[in-house]
Amino acid sequence: MDSKLYVVSALCFLPTMAVADSFNFNEKHLADTSRVYDIDEVIVASRPKDIQRLRRQAVSSTSLSASTLNSFAARDLRDVSSRVPSFVMPAYGSRYTSSVYVRGIGARVNSPAVGMYVDDIPLVSKSAFNTHIYDISRIDLLRGPQGTLYGQNAEGGLVRIYTKSPLQYQGTDVQMSIGNHFWRMAQLSHYGKAEGLGAYSLSAFYNGQNGFQRNQATGKRADNGNEAGARLKLIRQQTARTLISLTADYQWVRQNGFAYGDYDVATGRAQDPSTNLPNNYRRHLLSVGLNVNYKGRNADINSTTSYQYLNDNMQMDQDYTAQDFMQLHQRQLMNAVTQEFAIKNHDDNRWRRVTGAFFSYQWLRTYGPVGFGESMTxxxxxxxxxxxxxxxxxxxxxxxxxxxxxxxxxxxxxxxxxxxxxxxxxxxxxFSMGIGIDVPGTFRTPQLNAALFHESSLQLSNRLRATLGLRYDLSRTSIHYDTRAIMTANAKIMGKEAVNTLTSHLDSRTHNTFNQLLPKLALTYDLGKVSQSNGGNIGNLYASVSKGYRAGGYNIQMFSDILQTELMANRMKAMKGSYDIPHSADDYSKVNNTIAYKPEESWNYEVGAHLNLFNEAAHLDLSAYYMQIKNQQLSVMAGTYGFGRMMVNAGRSRSFGGEITLRGSSFNNALAWALAYGYTNATFRNYNDGENDYRGNRVPFAPEHTLSANADYTILPQQSFMKSVVIGAGTTAQGEIYWDEANSYKQKFYALLNAHAKFGFKHFTVNLWAKNLTNTRYCTFAMDSSASRTKRYFGQKGAPITFGADFNFSF
The missing domain is CATH 1.20.5 (Single alpha-helices involved in coiled-coils or other helix-helix interfaces)
Known part of the structure; x- marks a missing residue:
């Protein structure tokens, strides 16, 4: 690789961070006020499936650099919400919840709507999406179906996270951070080269907080937590043509979460939680990836292999009250392997193409007992x-x-x-009756996915380029459930006492196989240059049609509801003696049909433009889309009693909207500014749950508007020990968000004001930051539940004003 070109690739501009501050431009660079650089403009590192840089592709996308993420103190993808048009990952309060909503689609449980890759490794479990991010080189967020190249669960879009490469970056970085509510963080990274071994990097972090909510019933903190992790990366140029990289990333989490308090539908405000049982989450997460790239005479051959391990433990007071109704205790153990091969031809301006194959297998065992307390029994x-x-x-x-x-x-x-x-x-x-109910259950849900894919980019004329792609995707989802409900009845009747047991035991296996063809067709028209004498490129227009889908599967959280229904239907039989409820083949067939949900399919029609304005002093990205969704997967409260959430297919819906991103710089590159806005109108076209018709209602959980506006001003002191000062402010906003399919309550549109001041010295920087300066009250999530036998509303409060300081040292 040409190291000079890689340095140029680092000199790229991103929203909310002035170029001069971010990359220490010298006076020669500052003299050029007519150019704003894209982060992916001259990236030399070849990605296995990229045949065009992002702003030349027919896709609505946003790239965020490390400097941009640091400027607004982003620690995970939840901090990116609303800063990217139509993209939201709400801060639901724990690492377990990793919901992402893009263009009106998403889900709180089971299959995600967005694919996620870290250093070209696909994350197969949605429970692994919400992690601490560090050592970031950049993050790409692609909106709209990306199924042709990335397969299932990339229906809403794709998130690609890239960490720093020790081939291009050497040295030691130390970051120490402190904030209110005793938020604290420490990170250490070292990048180097060893003779005969290649390049390496080793990083570690710790992150903790006391939180800002207390459990009103116990007086204990409700949202405190600690986490830590480490990453090792080894890169070796094995031969002149072969490059091998190995990455191992481990993260550990222990936190209190699920801080759902009473919610006032009229005001839209939630209280601190009040539960008698603990709500917490623990997780061990390991990902190991091996990437081998062979640069042949005519094509690059890339192999990416990964092993992923997840072991977590969740405890939730499922009635969310101070009374003892019920508690869910869920443990997941996942082992997964993935393998992908991709062959990409060398740069051929007439016909660029990539062909590949993908395979993954996931072993997942979930142990999910539900306990019923005295308030229920x-x-x-x-x-x-x-x-x-x-x-x-x-x-x-x-x-x-x-x-x-x-x-x-x-x-x-x-x-x-x-x-x-x-x-x-x-x-x-x-007459008295003591009732005890125990619902243990073990669920094994292995998943297999295999695919073949191809995408070609053809130059039809000097300015017109066509992209055609097709993927054949095969998935098999299986379930082996072994669960039971045991009701012990201790009856004391007129001086006589008897202890009887009523049992319902479900033990069966079933599976479903799904096939999908995922085509893509796009046209891109190059608008050319401003003039022959000026090399500035105007940009391009594009139009695309693509199909996406989310995998089908099985609900496991609703088994306690199924078993509880059986117990209630047979409860009087336990008064005559112990009784084991029998199950026929027909009963199992009904259960299997009840717990299954189908894949969600969608067609996305999109037009857009990537424009360079004022001699490339500003970039404007526009897109408008219309999406038709079939068998939309919707997360609802389970069945008769509402014990937990389940996925259902909500008929058909449609989503349309638009996205705009405008960014640039002024005053000799001293002022950097950016605006991003997304509008989403997602509506049910055909959804009836058997009791209510929701046609015309908005799809819940997806915000109608996302908005961000930011400006940074850079000062370069003359003849001072201080190299630069950056002062920035901005706002993020989103809403309205409906919390149920009936659209009976919602979060109104709200905005958060943020600011930061960064002081750069020779070997270290200090970044002072504050979020939600106006202390705006809002909810990141709300729901209704009947687990306590009456319908009640609960919500998760958004973070209040937070502020802190980051101290970064580089050697």
Whole structure:
């Protein structure tokens, strides 16, 4: 690789960060005020499937550099929300929840709507999306279906995260950060080269916080946590044509989460949580990837192999109240392998192409027992005892009454005497029922995915280029469930005591196989240069049609609801003795159909432009899209009792909208500014859940508007020990967000004001930052639940004003 070109690739401009500050431009660079650089403009590092740089592709995209992420103190993808048009990853309060919404599609559980790659390694588990990000070179966010090259679950778009390469960057970086609510972070990274071994990097981090909410029932902190991790990267030029890189990344998390408090539908505000049981999450996450690139005479051959491991443990007070109704305890153990081969021809301006194959297999075992507390079982026992009392009392009363009438007593006199005798013989206090319910369950859900893909980019004329792609994708999802509900009834009836057990045991296997063809067709028209004498490029226009899909699968959280329904239907049988509910083949068939959900499919029609304005002093990216969605996957509360969430296919929906990004610099590159806006109108076209028709309603959880505006001003002191000062401010905003398919309550549009001041010295920088300066009150999530036997509303409060300082040292 040409190291000079790689240095140039680092001199790229991004929103919210002035070029002069970000990369220490010298006076010669500052004299050129007519150019704003794209982050991917002259990237030399070849990516396995990139045949054009992003702003030359027919895709709506945004790239964020490390400097941009550092400027607004981004620690994970949740901090990117609203800064990228139509992209939201809400801060739901724990690393377990990794929901991403793009252009009106997304989900809280099961299959994600967005694909995610880290250093060209696909993350197969949605539970691994929400991680601490560090040592970042850049992040690419592509909107719209990317299924042709990236397959299932890239229906809404794609996130590509790239970490720093020790081939191009050497030295040691240290970052220490501190903030309010005792937020603290420490990161250490070293990049170097070893004779005969190649390049290497070793990084580690620690991150912790006390949080800003307390559990009102226990007085303990509700959202505190700690996490740590390390990454090792080795890169070796094995031969003149072969480059090998190995990456191992481990992260550990332990935190309190799921801080859902009472939510006021009228005001849209949530309280601090109040639960009697703990809500916490622990996770071990490991990803190991091996990338081998062979540069042949006519093509590059790339092989990417990965192993991924996830071991987590979640405890949730599932009624979200201070009463003891129910608790979910879920443990996941995942092992996964992926393998991808890609062959890409060398730069041929007439016909650029990439062909490849992909395979992945995921072993996933979930242990998910649900516990029912006294607040749930107590009323249940009282109701059963009351039913038995009523039955025996009625039988006793009628027996006495009939005998008295038969003996010739007048009916009215007999009724009074029979009631007196029955009241004396059958007393309500002599009837009690203690109920205990346990619902253990183990679920094995292996998944296989295999695909073949090809994409060609053909130069049809001097300015017109066509892109054609096709992917054949095969997926097989299986489930082996072994779960049961055990209800123990301790009956004390009129001096007699009996302990009976009612059991429902479900143990079965089933699977589904899905096939998909994912085509793509796009046209890109190059607008040429401003003039023959001026080399500035105007940009391009594009139009595209592409198909995307999300994998189908099985709901496991709804089994407690299924089993609870069976227990209630057979509860009286346990009064006669222990009883094991039988299940026929037809019963299992119904269960398998109930827990399954189909793949979601969509067609995306898009037009857009990537324009360079004012002799490339500003960049304007525009897009407008229309998306048709079939079998939309929607996360709803499970079944009869609402114990947990499940995925359902919500008929058809459509989504249309537009995105705009404008960025540039002024005043001799001292002022850098950026504006990003996305509009999404996602509506159900055909969805009826059997009780309600939601046609015309907005799709929940996806914001209608996303907006960000930022400006940074750079000062370069003359003859000073301080190299630069950057002062910046900006706003991020989003809304409206409906919280249910009935559109009965929502989060209104809200905006957050942020600011930072960065001081650069020779070997270190200090960045002072603040978020939500106006202390705006909002909710990142809200829901309703009937787990406590009555419908109640709960919400997750958004973060209040936060501020802190980052201290960065480079050697």
């Amino acid at each position: 107590g009323p249940m026992g009282n109701a059963i005892a009351g039913t038995i009392y009523t039955s025996i009392y009625s039988s006793t009363y009628n027996g006495i009454l009939n005998k008295m009438i038969k003996d010739g007593m007048p009916e009215e006199v007999a009724k009074a005497k029979a009631k007196t005798a029955a009241d004396k013989a059958v007393k309500r206090e002599n």
